[in-house]
Each structure stands twice: as structure tokens, then as C-alpha cells.
Amino acid sequence: MGLRKVWLTVIGTLGAVGLTGVLALTFTPPSQRLARWLAGGDWSSMDGAARTAAVGQVRLAVVQVVAAIGAGVALTYTARSYRLSRRGQVTDRFTKALERLGSSEPYVRIGGILALEQIVQDAPDQGSHAARVLNAFVCRHTESAGAPASLSSVQLPERPDEAVQEALRALTVPGARGGGAARAQVDLAKLHLAKVRLPQADLRNAVLSGATFSDAVLTGARLEGADLTGADLMRADLSDARGLTVEQVLSARRLRGCVLPDAIRSDTQVAQRVRGNE
Structure with a gap:
């Protein structure tokens, strides 16, 4: 904030000095010399009234140019101030959403997820940042698909809890993770996501290796x-x-009973594995 005030002071000082100089040039003898130079050879044939009118026109033109430049500077500064203010608002909203994600109450966490999703809609350039947060949230609140032998008695959940389901939906909504080189990658490797519902999900280039998607709904997903x-x-x-x-499909560990597009299901190896001939 201190640096911003310094810049404002510098810009204001330079603007005042410049305006003073232009006005001095306009309303002093130099304006008459400028009018004479612009009139060229016609100046000598002009009477007093014509010369006075010419000088007045020069002064008016200078004032108009200065006014236009001032308006441009003011508009530029206003736009810059708006961008800085908007960026600060987005940062503040992002911070509050993160605080909600850390709550022990499921409905508060869901509110944080929805807040992040709204931020991305209002500020698409935040898509990759929000995606990384949501991906980390899912990984933290989801059981591993492959429990060690010593933990084989651990009961895995039948389906993801509501907050994880909502985070996965927000994470895989088309266009939610930014674009181009900044596009965030979905990494759900080795997570237990049985019965997750992600129709029309955008899972392009996602890391799903070793994950459990048994009984999951991925209809129309992009893979x-x-x-x-x-x-x-x-x-x-x-x-x-x-x-x-x-x-x-053939790289998957289990395919029995999997519903696949016709073009994939018609493959002999795939058909055998879907029928249970692993």
C-alpha cells in the first residue's frame, strides 16, 4: 500500500508539472509563434483579427489534446485500480473457501467447494489453482484402494462421502481446471472411489491408475x-x-460387468473380460 501511495504522488506531481507547462506554452507568446509556424506563408497576409483567431484556435486545440490525454490517463488508472481491487476480492474469497474446506462439519466443507467453483466461474484464471486444492481435498478424504495386508480387515466405505462426491464433481466439470499449459491434471491414483457418480466428467489425461471405480457412473465421460x-x-x-x-480398457485390472461403448465392447479380449473371463 505504501508503494502505491508513492506512485500516486509521483504521477500526480508529474501530471501537475506537465499541465502547468502546457498551459504556460498555450497562454504565452510561444502560442503565437506556434500559430505563425502552422500558418506558414499565409501569416504575413493575415490581418490582426485573423491572426488573433488563429492563435485562439491553436490554444483551443492544445487544450483539447491535453484534455484527451488526461482522460486517457485517468481511464488507464481506473482500469488498473479495478483489476487490483478485483484480484484482492478473489484472493479474499479463495482464502475463505479454504477455511471452509478445513471445517469438521460436512455441510461447511461442501459450502467451501461450491465457493471455489463460483470463484472459477467469476475468475477463470483461478481454475488451475482451485483444481489443485480440490484434488488435494479428495486425496486427503478418500481411503486408499489397496490397503496393506496388515490392514486387510479395514472396512472400506461403500461410496464416497457427500463432500468428496461434490469435490469430484466440481473438479471434473468441463472447463473447470483452466486451459492450455496451465490446465491442472486430475490425479486419483489408488483411491477407493466405488459407486462415485461422475456423468459427463472431464477426465482427459487423468491419472486413474490403481483406483477403484467399481459400480461407478461415468456415462459420457471424456477419457x-x-x-x-x-x-x-x-x-x-x-x-x-x-x-x-x-x-x-485392457490395461484395467478388472472389467467384469463393465458397461462400455459399442466400439470398445466389440473387441474380443474386452468382451471376454467383461463376461468374467479374466
Whole structure:
């Protein structure tokens, strides 16, 4: 804030000095010399009234130019101030959303997730940052798909809790993770996500290796480049999934009862594994 005040002082001082100089040039003898130079050879043939009018026109033109420049500077400064103010508001909203995500109350966490989603809609350039936060939230609040042998008695949840489900939905909504090189990658490797519901999800280039998606709903999901190595897709619904290849499907660990697009299901190896001939 101190630096901003310094810049304001500098800009104000320079503006005042410049305005004083222009006005001095305009309303002193130099304006007459400028009018004579602009009139060229016609100056000598002009009478007193014509010369006075010419000088007046020069002064008016200078004032108009100065006014236009001043308006441009003011507009530029206003736009810059607006951008800084808006950025500060987004940062403040982002911080409050993070505080909600850390709450022990499920409904407060869901409110934080919805707040992040709204921030991305209002400020798309924050998409990759929000995606990384949501991905970390999912990983922290989801059981591992492969419990160690010593923990084999651990009861895995039947389905993700409501906050995790909502975070996954917000994370995989088309266009929610930014674009281009800044696009955040979804990493759900080795997570237990049985019965998750993500229709029309954007899972392009997602890391889903070793994850459990048994009985999951992924209808119409985009899966171009997604890593399904070792994933459990038993009875998962991938009907109308886009960008899915036979190689991706065959890399999965389990496919029994999986619903797949016709072009994928017609493959002999895939059909055998879907029927339970692992």
C-alpha cells in the first residue's frame, strides 16, 4: 500500500508539472509563434483579427489534446485500480473457501467447494489453482484402494462421502481446471472411489491408475489419454464414454460387468473380460 501511495504522488506531481507547462506554452507568446509556424506563408497576409483567431484556435486545440490525454490517463488508472481491487476480492474469497474446506462439519466443507467453483466461474484464471486444492481435498478424504495386508480387515466405505462426491464433481466439470499449459491434471491414483457418480466428467489425461471405480457412473465421460492401468472397473458404467480406447480398457485390472461403448465392447479380449473371463 505504501508503494502505491508513492506512485500516486509521483504521477500526480508529474501530471501537475506537465499541465502547468502546457498551459504556460498555450497562454504565452510561444502560442503565437506556434500559430505563425502552422500558418506558414499565409501569416504575413493575415490581418490582426485573423491572426488573433488563429492563435485562439491553436490554444483551443492544445487544450483539447491535453484534455484527451488526461482522460486517457485517468481511464488507464481506473482500469488498473479495478483489476487490483478485483484480484484482492478473489484472493479474499479463495482464502475463505479454504477455511471452509478445513471445517469438521460436512455441510461447511461442501459450502467451501461450491465457493471455489463460483470463484472459477467469476475468475477463470483461478481454475488451475482451485483444481489443485480440490484434488488435494479428495486425496486427503478418500481411503486408499489397496490397503496393506496388515490392514486387510479395514472396512472400506461403500461410496464416497457427500463432500468428496461434490469435490469430484466440481473438479471434473468441463472447463473447470483452466486451459492450455496451465490446465491442472486430475490425479486419483489408488483411491477407493466405488459407486462415485461422475456423468459427463472431464477426465482427459487423468491419472486413474490403481483406483477403484467399481459400480461407478461415468456415462459420457471424456477419457482421452486417461491412465487406467490397474484400475478396477467392475460393473462401472462407461456407456457413451468419449476418447476411450481398447488399449486403455485392457490395461484395467478388472472389467467384469463393465458397461462400455459399442466400439470398445466389440473387441474380443474386452468382451471376454467383461463376461468374467479374466
